[in-house]
Amino acid sequence: MSSFIQVKPESHFSIHNLPYGVFKHARNASSPRPGVAIGDYVLDLSEIHSAGLFHGPLISGSDCFHQSNLNKFLELGRPAWKEARATLQKLLSSDEPALQNNASLRQKALLPMDEVEMLLPIVIGDYTDFFSSEHHTKNCGLIFRGTDTINPNWFQLPIAYHGRASSIVISGTDIIRPRGQGHPAGDSPPYFGPSRKLDFELEMAAVVGPGNELGKPIDVNDAADHIFGVVLMNDWSARDIQAWEYVPLGPFLGKSFGTTISPWIVTLDALEPFACDAPKQIPQPLPYLAEKISKNYDISLEVRIKPAGQEDSFTVTKSNFNHLYWTITQQLAHHTVNGCNLRPGDLFGTGTISGPQSESYGCLLELTWNGTKELSLGKTARKFLEDGDEVIISGCCKGDGYNVGFGTCSGKIIPSLP
Numbered sequence: 001m002s003s004f005i006q007v008k009p010e011s012h013f014s015i016h017n018l019p020y021g022v023f024k025h026a027r028n029a030s031s032p033r034p035g036v037a038i039g040d041y042v043l044d045l046s047e048i049h050s051a052g053l054f055h056g057p058l059i060s061g062s063d064c065f066h067q068s069n070l071n072k073f074l075e076l077g078r079p080a081w082k083e084a085r086a087t088l089q090k091l092l093s094s095d096e097p098a099l100q101n102n103a104s105l106r107q108k109a110l111l112p113m114d115e116v117e118m119l120l121p122i123v124i125g126d127y128t129d130f131f132s133s134e135h136h137t138k139n140c141g142l143i144f145r146g147t148d149t150i151n152p153n154w155f156q157l158p159i160a161y162h163g164r165a166s167s168i169v170i171s172g173t174d175i176i177r178p179r180g181q182g183h184p185a186g187d188s189p190p191y192f193g194p195s196r197k198l199d200f201e202l203e204m205a206a207v208v209g210p211g212n213e214l215g216k217p218i219d220v221n222d223a224a225d226h227i228f229g230v231v232l233m234n235d236w237s238a239r240d241i242q243a244w245e246y247v248p249l250g251p252f253l254g255k256s257f258g259t260t261i262s263p264w265i266v267t268l269d270a271l272e273p274f275a276c277d278a279p280k281q282i283p284q285p286l287p288y289l290a291e292k293i294s295k296n297y298d299i300s301l302e303v304r305i306k307p308a309g310q311e312d313s314f315t316v317t318k319s320n321f322n323h324l325y326w327t328i329t330q331q332l333a334h335h336t337v338n339g340c341n342l343r344p345g346d347l348f349g350t351g352t353i354s355g356p357q358s359e360s361y362g363c364l365l366e367l368t369w370n371g372t373k374e375l376s377l378g379k380t381a382r383k384f385l386e387d388g389d390e391v392i393i394s395g396c397c398k399g400d401g402y403n404v405g406f407g408t409c410s411g412k413i414i415p416s417l418p
Contacts, residue, residue, distance in 0.1 A: 003092045004100040004226050007039035012396055012405025014039075015092050018085060019229070019264035019406070020070055023116040032068040032119050037264055037407075038092055040113050047109035053098055053275070054092060056083035067125050070228075070265070074209045074344040078225045081209070083306035085269055104168045118263035122345040123206060127163040127259070128335060129235060129349040130205075130328040131249075134242040135386055136278075136354035139366045144243075157282060158334045160348070163235075164256035168347065169260050171232075171409045177416040178242035178257035179385060193246075194416035195238035195254075197371065198385040200361035202303050202317055202393060203233040206233055206328045207265050208346040212336055220333035221292050224268060226342065227328060230297075232262035232393050233349050239384070261347075262393075262409040270404050274298045274397040278327050288331050294323040301353060301395045303362075307377045308388025314377045316367060319353050319360040321395070333362075387415045 003015040013019065018036045025033075025044075032139040033080065036041040045065040054060045059081040064073040071079070091099045099105060131154075138148040153159070167174075177198055182191035209228040212218050216225055235255065242254025268400035278294040299321035306313035326334075331348055361367045364384055367375050385391070390412040396405035 001089065002094045003038060004094045005092060009401070010403070011039050012403050012407055013037035014399075014404065015089055015268050015403040016402050017087055017266060017398060017404040018092075018268045019143060019270065020073075021263045021265065022069055022119045022121040022122060024119060025111050025116050027065065032069065034065050034070055036074065037113065040103050041086070041110045042109060042113055043092070044109045046054060047105065048091070048099075048139065051105055053107075054084070054087055056087060058083045059087070068318060069345070070121050071123050071345045074122070074228050077210045081228065081267060082269065085267065092294045094403060118170060118368045119265060120168070120261075121265055121349075124165040124168055124345055124347050125343050126169060127165040127347045128160050128376065129163045129255070129351060130326065130331050131351040132157040132324045132331065133350070133352055133354050133362070134325045135323060135356050136352040136362060136366065139361065141352065143365065143370045155281070156286070156291070158331045160331070160335070163259065163349070165257055166346070168259045168261060169411075171260055171411070173411060174414045175236055175258045175260070175411045178253065178416055179416050180237050180238060181244050182240040183244050190244060194386070195241055197239035198413060199237045199239050199364045200303065200385065200391045201235040201237055202301060203235050203349045203352060204299070204321055204395070205231050205233040205347050205349045206332070207231065208332070208342045208348070209344060210342060211342040211346070214341040215339040217288075217336040217339060218329070220289055220329055223329035223332040226332060227268055229265040229267040230271065231265055232327070232390060232395050232406045234260040234409055234411060236260070236411070237351055237363070237365075239370070258411070259349075260409055260411045262406050264407050266290055266404060266406055267270075271297045271299070271397065273399060274404065276322050279325055281325065285330070289333060291327065291329060292347075294327055295328060296324055297397070298322055299397055301393070301394050304392045305377055305382070306390040306392065307380050307382070308386055309381070310378060312378060313390070313392060316375060316377075317360060317362060319355045319362055321353060323353055323355045323360070324350055344392045361407055385413050387413050389413050
C-alpha cells in the first residue's frame with residue numbers, strides 16, 4: 001500500500017498510520033477541525049466529508065468530522081473507526097483518483113503540517129494515571145525504602161490514582177515550575193517555594209471511545225473495543241512536593257500542575273501489526289482480569305533533553321511500551337469493575353515506562369537515583385530539570401519500509417511565578 005502523497009522514509013505518518021488530531025489553520029482560524037496526518041500534510045476531514053467522499057453508512061450520515069474535537073467520532077465505536085480508516089486509506093492510495101485528481105479539493109483539504117496549529121484533540125472529562133511498569137515500581141522501592149520488594153497488591157490489580165484533567169496540555173505548551181511544600185529540615189517548618197526536584201515521566205496514554213453505563217463493568221476481553229488509540233504522555237512530577245504530600249492519599253499538587261500529551265492519536269488498528277505478547281503475569285490474575293489474548297505493542301520510546309541555553313538535545317532514555325506489566329485493556333477492565341462509568345475522551349496514563357537497564361529508566365528520579373548522581377548532557381549535567389530545559393518524547397513502530405509513529409511530545413520548563 002502506497003500513497004499518492006510523498007511520504008519520506010523516516011516519516012512517522014505513513015498511509016499505514018493515519019493518526020487523528022485537531023488543528024487550526026489561518027484559512028479557518030476560528031474553527032478547529034479534525035484531521036489525519038499523512039507525511040508532511042494534514043488532511044482536513046471536514047472538507048473530505050463535505051465533498052461526499054465518505055460513502056460508508058456510519059460516517060456519511062454523521063457530523064462527527066464537523067466538530068471542534070474528536071469526541072463524537074470516538075463515541076461511534078470501532079465499526080465506524082474501521083469504516084473511516086478504510087475510506088481514508090483508499091482515498092490516499094496511489095491508485096485512487098477521487099482526491100488525487102481533484103486539484104481544487106486537494107488544495108482545500110491537504111494542508112502543509114508546518115502551517116497548522118495543533119490543539120488538544122479531545123475534550124477530556126476524566127484522567128486516571130496507572131502504575132504499570134514493574135521495573136519502575138522496583139526502582140522506586142529501592143530509592144525510597146531500600147528494598148525492591150513490591151507490595152503484594154501490585155501483582156493482583158493495576159494500581160492507579162485519579163488525576164487532574166484540566167491541566168492536561170498539548171505538546172509545545174510551556175510548563176511553569178510549580179510551587180509547593182517540601183520536607184522540613186529538622187525542626188524547621190516545611191520548605192515552601194518553587195519545586196527543587198522537577199522531573200519528567202515517560203508515559204503513554206489510552207484514549208477511551210464508547211464508555212459504559214454506571215454500574216455496568218466492561219469485560220476485559222471486550223475492552224479493546226472501548227479504546228480508540230494511544231498518545232505519548234509526559235506526566236511532569238515535582239518529586240519534593242510529591243514526597244511530602246503523598247502519605248496517606250497519594251499524589252496531588254506534585255502532579256496536577258501539568259501533563260503533556262502528543263497531538264496525534266494513533267489508533268489500535270494502526271498498532272495491530274506491532275502487537276506482541278504481554279509479560280507472563282504471576283500470580284495468574286483474577287478471572288475478571290484474565291485475558292484470552294494478553295498483548296502489548298512494540299513501540300520504541302525515546303526521551304531527549306535540550307538543556308537551557310544549548311542548541312543540541314541529548315538522548316537520556318530509550319524504552320519500549322512492551323515493558324508494561326499490566327495491559328491497557330486490563331487497566332480499562334479494572335477501572336470499570338466496580339461499576340465506574342467511562343466516557344468518550346477519558347484518558348488513562350500507563351505510568352512511567354521503565355525498562356530493566358539504567359539507560360531505559362523513564363524519569364530523572366531513576367536516572368539520577370533521586371539526585372544522588374548527575375546525568376551528563378553534553379557540556380552540562382542535571383539531577384533534576386532546570387528552568388529553560390526542554391523535554392522531548394518520541395515514539396515509533398518500525399514496519400517493513402514504513403513507520404507508524406506518534407511524532408513528539410515536548411514541553412519547556414519556565415520559571416515559577418513570583
